[in-house]
Amino acid sequence: MGLLSNRVTRESLKAGDHIYSWRTAYIYAHHGIYVGDDKVVHFTRRGQEVGTGTVLDVLLTSSGPARSREICPSCTTAQDEHGVVVSCMNCFLSGGVLYRFEYAVSPALFLAKARGGTCTLAVSDDDDTVVHRAKYLLENGFRCYNIFKSNCEDFAIYCKTGLVVINEGTIGQSGQAVSIIGGPLAAVLSTPLRLVTTNVYGMAATAVGVYCASRYAADIGMRRDVVKIQVEDLTSRLNIGLLQVVEPQISMNLAPQSTRIISQ
Template sequence: MESLFLDKIGLFSNQISRDDLKPGDHIYSWRTAFVYAHHGIYIGDGNVIHFTRGDGLEIGTGTFLDKIIVGSIPNHGGDNNNPCSNCGHQSNLDGVISSCINCFLSGGNLYLFEYGVSTAIFLTKLRGGTCTIAPSDSSDEVISRAKFLLLHNVFGNYHPFENNCEDFAIYCKTSLMVGKDYMLGRSGQASSVSAAACIARMVSPWASNAIRLFTDIGMRKDVMKVPVESFVAQVNAVSTSAREG
């Protein structure tokens, strides 16, 4: 009940109706008990491009969080006996995929990730993964980036903390990439569950929010604009080198 109240007043997340959707929007849907959210880019005509892991499960931390996340994320495309009439059975797909809005939401509600928010608004959010101070590029650029990554099915290996669905959507919206020597990904979800944030949360929720602000991609100094063509070429080169090595 408390989560629903916070959601309604906008402190927890930013629920919208499908009628308000615009091509190029970064959208997300909270899973069970607001534990984890799945993110993607709405490209119009009821379709969403998003980054996922095979079997529809964003797992792989090697910690107790795997059990929580597995229980929070249903399949993206129905089941083997009753596949989606638009998408088919997608749960075995891996990487960057396109789904209808129904499969993307998987029965959850629809939320809009906000860009270019003020510091004051950012600090009022009780959870990471709902907004950023960084501005968004134009919708045409966002959609073009997402479609290019879909065409090549490239965004590296999925990792819940270091390279996840929120990271994918943020890159599509901004073309910003974090320096290689930084451990955390670009996502607010990752910073929310980092060790430092967990410790700060025990002291004060505002201390935790301050850490999220410090690690927000719109505040960090170790980011740069990376054209999608250059990014795909770099990822492919690394993959080729790893196979040959």
């Protein structure tokens, strides 16, 4: 893994890898789980990545399989009830470059990455478990799509870790969603410096510091509002509007939490 890039070759991939490819001039990346045999399971908004009703709809392009006049026999379309699909690698990449998302990185390396959505402090589960989750969700669906709370990166991170954010009022696991929000937040918080200094370097340093701190605190490996849930339990509870917490996260010296049911 490089400091500036997680670019990899197809030959280096193994089943269970979390991969991604940048879209629209590196504005946004689409994420998925490689399950072997040149196949990728990924989460789309019923085949359409956009649909927030905001200016983001102009910036983000579809993360579904590449569209062509001929239907690719290796790919499936999103079902009416959910947007989890399986695509061949060519359709998933849509002409983009292949990157691998990294897990269990050091805090120093995490902060050195200028862009969110490329790595996490969280530890991945074993590859067989990851592939099982991805294939199970392909058949049974994931959560309702939301660009900030439940997107393609959230899907891939759940497959890798089994972790789910339980606070519906906050953003999800997605590092790139944090980056989208964190940039303007850093600019706003650094603005008061103009009242006491005209040093542009000082204001820039403050903005960078706020941005890095927001990314670090919101990373799935650092958050306290996440729990670990078996994939079978996740889908069954989402179907009835309840989320059963069966195995809370125990990491980063956090104390175990008791099992509880949380209303969705």
